[in-house]
Amino acid sequence: MTPGAGSELDRGIFVSPRDGDPSTYDAHLDAGWRIGSGVNGGLLLAVMGNALRARLASLPGAHVDPVTVSGYYLSAARPGPAAVRTRILRSGGSMSSAAASLVQPGGPDDVENERERVTALATYADLATLPVDVRTTAVAPDLPPPERCVSVADTSPDFLQEAALLERLDLRLDPACLGWMHGRPSGRGVVSGWLRMADGREPDALLLLLAVDALPPVTFDLGLFGWTPTLELTVHVRAAPAPGWLRVRHATRNFAGGLLEEDAEVWDSTGRLVAQSRQLALAPRE
Amino acid sequence: MTPGAGSELDRGIFVSPRDGDPSTYDAHLDAGWRIGSGVNGGLLLAVMGNALRARLASLPGAHVDPVTVSGYYLSAARPGPAAVRTRILRSGGSMSSAAASLVQPGGPDDVENERERVTALATYADLATLPVDVRTTAVAPDLPPPERCVSVADTSPDFLQEAALLERLDLRLDPACLGWMHGRPSGRGVVSGWLRMADGREPDALLLLLAVDALPPVTFDLGLFGWTPTLELTVHVRAAPAPGWLRVRHATRNFAGGLLEEDAEVWDSTGRLVAQSRQLALAPRE
Numbered sequence: 001m002t003p004g005a006g007s008e009l010d011r012g013i014f015v016s017p018r019d020g021d022p023s024t025y026d027a028h029l030d031a032g033w034r035i036g037s038g039v040n041g042g043l044l045l046a047v048m049g050n051a052l053r054a055r056l057a058s059l060p061g062a063h064v065d066p067v068t069v070s071g072y073y074l075s076a077a078r079p080g081p082a083a084v085r086t087r088i089l090r091s092g093g094s095m096s097s098a099a100a101s102l103v104q105p106g107g108p109d110d111v112e113n114e115r116e117r118v119t120a121l122a123t124y125a126d127l128a129t130l131p132v133d134v135r136t137t138a139v140a141p142d143l144p145p146p147e148r149c150v151s152v153a154d155t156s157p158d159f160l161q162e163a164a165l166l167e168r169l170d171l172r173l174d175p176a177c178l179g180w181m182h183g184r185p186s187g188r189g190v191v192s193g194w195l196r197m198a199d200g201r202e203p204d205a206l207l208l209l210l211a212v213d214a215l216p217p218v219t220f221d222l223g224l225f226g227w228t229p230t231l232e233l234t235v236h237v238r239a240a241p242a243p244g245w246l247r248v249r250h251a252t253r254n255f256a257g258g259l260l261e262e263d264a265e266v267w268d269s270t271g272r273l274v275a276q277s278r279q280l281a282l283a284p285r286e
Numbered sequence: 287m288t289p290g291a292g293s294e295l296d297r298g299i300f301v302s303p304r305d306g307d308p309s310t311y312d313a314h315l316d317a318g319w320r321i322g323s324g325v326n327g328g329l330l331l332a333v334m335g336n337a338l339r340a341r342l343a344s345l346p347g348a349h350v351d352p353v354t355v356s357g358y359y360l361s362a363a364r365p366g367p368a369a370v371r372t373r374i375l376r377s378g379g380s381m382s383s384a385a386a387s388l389v390q391p392g393g394p395d396d397v398e399n400e401r402e403r404v405t406a407l408a409t410y411a412d413l414a415t416l417p418v419d420v421r422t423t424a425v426a427p428d429l430p431p432p433e434r435c436v437s438v439a440d441t442s443p444d445f446l447q448e449a450a451l452l453e454r455l456d457l458r459l460d461p462a463c464l465g466w467m468h469g470r471p472s473g474r475g476v477v478s479g480w481l482r483m484a485d486g487r488e489p490d491a492l493l494l495l496l497a498v499d500a501l502p503p504v505t506f507d508l509g510l511f512g513w514t515p516t517l518e519l520t521v522h523v524r525a526a527p528a529p530g531w532l533r534v535r536h537a538t539r540n541f542a543g544g545l546l547e548e549d550a551e552v553w554d555s556t557g558r559l560v561a562q563s564r565q566l567a568l569a570p571r572e
Contacts, residue, residue, distance in 0.1 A: 256525070
């Protein structure tokens with residue numbers, strides 16, 4: 001696929017191998033994936049995941065799907081040029097592992113010095129070859145149908161202005177998690193809803209890396225506004241998602257010491273738990 | 287502390303900076319930390335965590351405590367010499383981040399070639415300086431008192447022989463999770479119990495890296511025996527634990543596709559949730 005072709009997400013995560021250095025991939029971070037002044041952490045993980053996919057697809061095993069990805073966020077990524085450096089740790093057999101680093105040029109006075117934005121470790125496989133047994137005991141979130149949920153476009157103009165990426169998502173939030181819109185947060189620390197791309201692009205393993213970090217912070221449901229910068233985000237992709245709506249549930253259970261964990265589950269249209277993630281984030285300042 | 291001094295755990299995780307290469311730390315993996323034929327993954331993370339502590343303690347901020355550590359397991363570590371290579375990613379401010387790699391010499395015919403066993407990313411801070419707010423909604427596991435739980439020493443001689451590290455732990459398992467000992471696993475996928483070091487060494491942040499991977503696999507409670515090799519393990523250390531017993535609960539909710547996640551929570555004697563972890567592991571072959 002060439003830049004400009006395909007869906008908004010495919011353009012957003014597009015990478016091209018650098019001439020003469022096939023372990024480095026060039027990318028461009030579009031302002032349309034902003035949240036606050038930085039680029040959304042899930043989108044960054046999908047860009048890195050796409051570079052790793054390209055690198056690992058050409059190695060023995062052709063492991064094209066992320067199974068587990070852990071991103072450590074070192075500094076805020078800004079819209080503009082970026083590069084992903086990849087390093088193979090182990091390849092072949094049923095899974096391959098690799099490291100990736102997303103870097104951007106320094107500021108106008110310091111373009112020579114690269115800034116590392118995110119560093120990641122990942123293990124890839126071919127999800128189509130995994131055994132077919134499913135004995136999941138987790139239960140999918142019980143949501144009203146999408147048409148009875150609240151489109152994020154209707155939440156708050158201030159909020160949308162701060163989160164450009166939401167315009168690219170068709171995100172329908174469960175009204176039970178939206179008390180904060182009316183000054184009555186539930187205090188449970190839960191946000192859930194239906195998710196698909198606004199342009200109809202169907203989900204795959206890379207989209208799941210975005211889906212786990214695309215909802216409003218669970219802290220809104222605790223009555224705390226402001227952003228929750230991610231320190232670390234690990235995603236387990238457990239199956240290739242079926243086409244259609246995804247159900248996503250975010251929750252926190254341990255808000256303490258100025259930090260919180262945020263767990264996400266993503267369920268596909270067949271009712272399969274296709275991704276689980278946990279992130280450690282900085283609590284908003286009150 | 288010098289090797290041979292202190293507790294079994296302090297000897298087990300002892301590292302010394304290599305002459306002329308202060309970013310590399312030498313270690314020795316003792317056979318007493320085996321599980322099956324390899325060395326326990328939590329112990330390996332504690333060895334790496336100790337090397338990172340030594341490296342980061344000397345840098346601005348003196349960030350001596352792991353806040354989040356993600357280990358990717360590349361090959362089984364064997365008892366014997368090992369080294370931890372460290373690389374600073376960001377230091378100073380309220381937290382520092384670093385990478386670490388645990389390597390061992392190759393086999394007898396190939397001692398020149400190092401084998402990478404675990405590669406990790408980590409963010410460190412000084413836990414004593416974090417804000418004191420605690421609004422945890424998670425609930426500690428309801429366990430019978432330690433004297434009414436089952437000492438792991440009484441579970442199964444075969445099991446103990448396979449898991450040398452259990453002799454160094456005083457681990458008292460909740461009888462409700464031990465149906466597998468009598469051929470009646472509960473099917474819930476839960477293992478919980480009380481944990482302290484057999485030699486009385488009090489818990490700290492590094493011990494928590496071991497504690498999240500020290501219980502029998504949750505798959506025993508699903509009626510599946512055999513080991514569950516870890517692919518990836520991320521631990522969030524959320525507070526320095528108080529002295530005394532730890533309560534540990536492991537659970538899985540998504541056993542599918544030949545993989546399972548295993549979540550662990552560790553609560554200290556004051557009732558604080560001090561660590562949360564999740565690992566992705568290979569399901570045992572039936």
